[in-house]
Amino acid sequence: MPNIQFFALAESVCKKLNLPPIPFPVRKGRDEIIFNPQGVALDLLLDELEQYLIEKPEEKIFYKDAFSRLAAIEGIRLGEEGFHDHAAHYFELGLALDPANLALRSNYALSLQSAGRKEEAMRQYRFLLQQPVISGQCLVLIPAARLFLDCGDPVTAHQIVKHCASFMPVDNEFWDLFAEARQRCGIKRWMAPRQKQQEIMRQATAPDYKSAPTGKKKNFCPACGNRLKPGARFCGGCGHAL
Incomplete structure (x- = not known):
């Protein structure tokens, strides 16, 4: 040349x-x-x-x-x-x-x-995905997981995001993707760390509606305090109408 x-x-x-x-x-x-x-x-x-x-x-x-x-x-x-x-x-x-x-x-x-x-x-x-050096490259793996999920391969997507989860990404979108992949794979509902924290806080601040235990209810006349028979319409002691 x-x-x-x-x-x-x-x-x-x-x-x-x-x-x-x-x-x-x-x-x-x-x-x-x-x-x-x-x-x-x-x-x-x-x-x-x-x-x-x-x-x-x-x-x-x-x-x-x-x-x-x-x-x-x-x-x-x-x-x-x-x-x-x-x-x-x-x-x-x-x-x-x-x-x-x-x-x-x-x-x-x-x-x-x-x-x-x-x-x-x-x-x-x-x-x-077959290259070991890529295993820590979440900026590559997360888009890959999204693509596999969108293309109908939730198993591969879940394998990828499960691996990425070990690095504890702080991006909420990642945990939403993780939850979606698990759901599409038929795995029971999973809560992201932020969701778990919210649930713990909700339970901690929820009022306790449990009533104190009570003994067996007893009927007494409101007028004289005499014990009443079950089903009585009048007090046997003072004749007060019940």
Whole structure:
């Protein structure tokens, strides 16, 4: 590719973006578009690198980290702007070169889910659930549980949230999701910690309506105090009408 030039990003830019300090291939005539007074057009730089690696596949190992990092940066930016399909495209590009990158794959699954591509997202989540390092990533696991529950797999959803519950999330929405997953699995009603606390407080402040025990009721005349016979209509002692 004789029309290729190589450009190195400033050290401060590499440090800020966590990019390796390596030269990037750019076709002649494209450098003025990519490197402009406003900064570096990272999406165009990534496009140039992608095109270069198509022509030079032997360079993929050298550029793997830079490529996956650029793909992650662009994917996250587009996702934050609400362009989830485009974000998924960039995450997918990065995974093509760096399939073991679980951060990329997690973001890919989240972007697919946000884009409404549920079946594809579940495939990615199923892969992630098999990776031990993901076990503590509640920011990935909780959306995964919600997706499985919404797609009719409450058992998987419950397994995920049951695991997450060991970390005691403080988000009330999580505990609502946990309760819903249990209910959908046919497990008896479960109360979130906040609900348990409310129930304890309610019981503690509830008035005690239990009456004091009383002995066997005895009938006496209200006038003279004489003991009355059961069913009597008049007092046998003073004749008071009852």
